Amino acid sequence: MSVTVDQIALNQWIVCAWMGQVAPGARRDTVVLGQRIRLTCLVDGALACHELAADGSAGRQLPLIQRYEMVFTTLGAEPRPLPEIAEFTESDRKIVNCGSVGVNTSPYRIIENFLDMAHLCFVHTDVLGSLDNTEVYSYKTEHRTGLDEVWATDCAFFQPAASKAAAVSGGGQLTHYKYRVMSPFSVMLYKNVYDEPDRDDVICVFIQPLGETQCFAYMTMAIVDANSTVGELIDFQQTIFLQDRVILENQRPALLPLATSAEIPTRADLSSIAFRRWLKATGIRFGILRAEAA
Amino acid sequence: MGLRLYDYTLSGSCYKVRLLMNFLGLEYERVPVDFYPGREHKTPAFLEINALGQLPVLEDGALRLRDSQAILCHLANTYDPSGKWLPRDSASFGPVMMWVMFAGGEMMAASAARLHDALGYQLDVERARANAHVAFRILDDHLTERLLQGGRWIVGEHPTIADIACFPYTALSGDGGIGQKDYPAIRNWLRAFRRLPRFKAAPGIPEFA
């Protein structure tokens, strides 16, 4: 695999491990945008990251940021700043690292699936959606130019078991969502807490693209739930994601087509339309179907 | 009754046991184990329960069993008054055990490919996929012959624990990059299995609406 030359892709903070994944004295070799890298954990717990050459020798050192239970690095000189997510600092929340799941598709297919509500009753039947309530009501999207992020707001969807807490209590609810695309390789949602309508749980996906159609999707969450264990919250989220993974690995093509004639959206796909328009404007070519990359 | 299952939702082996529990209508206490990312199954506390550090583990009163194949045998032997899930007649018993062991043996290459692709396990995935295809071909050839003999299950006229044991990793083969376009008999058998009364889904294997 060769390293990408796409400057937009290179100038991002990209997740390459979760915090604690590399134990003291151990190391982890992985690939970011086609570049082999090595994460080394010293015995005192400090982490270091280097590019790896084809012959296995260590190349230049790469910077690291540890935040939101994740370890980020960048191959670029001027990376876009990491997003601010205030919920991770609230002391009464469970901060949950769900690990990473490998998915053979482009990072944008993963992001669009995360933004999408119309699939909840089909792919996550009786949990995040029910076959009796398939309608996706109108919602809004906007490009917040200050942060240069795409947001979808006023999203609402009927859910039989919206979260672990809701599943335990047995109540269906109209869940309110906000979605936020923070970079070409990261997305998050805000969903109202089951019995505290003024607060939102946050679920984030940070994507490590190894290549254009090979990614690790890391999920990290800040959840208001005094009763469920962290293990139960992970279980719930992993179940949802493994259901999505079957879809993600079977979309054709894997590279995202940006030409409007290639795939047919409806009103429910407003967030995906906004996301594709935004991606096109960045000029990114990594992970985009070739003929329409221009 | 006191059945307790140490379980992980995404584990195909655990799913084998959950399937039979459901088919038999058995109540049990489920103890979730944080297999990933927590690696709880390799902690000293869990190694006390199963020295091999593997899931599932079943506790039935004083009895403690590891290995999903052994657990299927125990549950069918003890809790199935119909005797259908583990037939004792000499024409069926040996073949059922043969395929149950195949499920815990050669078929596990499909599990390895899935662990590599989905959970980042480091292993020789090309070899795992090649071995999985060898196993799937053997199962497809067998099911093809069964069809020509007028049967749709692995052994006999109704499903047995041989079908349950072989089902999860076959149904989840796509998770490990192993397609089923070459296995028409397997595809039809998977569909028939999912149509069984009291069949329950697992992530990656949908129920019929």
Added chain:
Amino acid sequence: MQITHSDRWLAVGLEAQFEPFSSQPAVLDGYGVAVWRGPTGPVQVWEDRCPHRGMRLSFGFVKGDRLSCMYHGWSFQPDGHCRRIPAHPDLEPPKTICAKTFAVTIFRGIVFANLAAAPEAPPPVPDESAWAPVRSIYVNRSIEVVRARAAAGAGFGPTACDLGAGVYEVATDASGRVTLALQPAEPGRTAMHVTSELTGSAGERRLDIARLLVSLRRDLEAH
């Protein structure tokens, strides 16, 4: 993403294997199709891709005579038009939303499809006999290698008759003929879909024929 397909009939599989209420994948000369059927009625061969977000329709579910995509439940009627978009239950989907469909014919119990936009090649013509399904078998060898063996009788008889469209007919030693329909799947991978003429003790013979095919595959792949 426009591909021009040649105007020819390609074997896809045994009709008996495409059960009612199912959608299944096949690869015809490198091109993925979804093969589905409703409760009664004919086998359908469509492009394996939903026009919405590209999800493979071979993962879809069949209810009544409609194929629904697994992703968002868009449901398509037999002529390919989308009839319902669950996210907008009151919307009549525009006629432009369509799955890509292909011409299908059944010959001696074997499903054939023509991927050309306006097929003109004549489909294989059925005869008066009744044919029973034996099996499909997938060989990791090129179509040229498999064809050479089929043309030489494939071990069922001394020679074969080339009927066109990849079909070879072999008169076996016992009464009755065997039909072998070759399908190029991908480079280095070929399928043979086999049916036998329903005469006399057809059931027993089918098992023997199936076993011979397994030996044939082993032999082809060993060399």
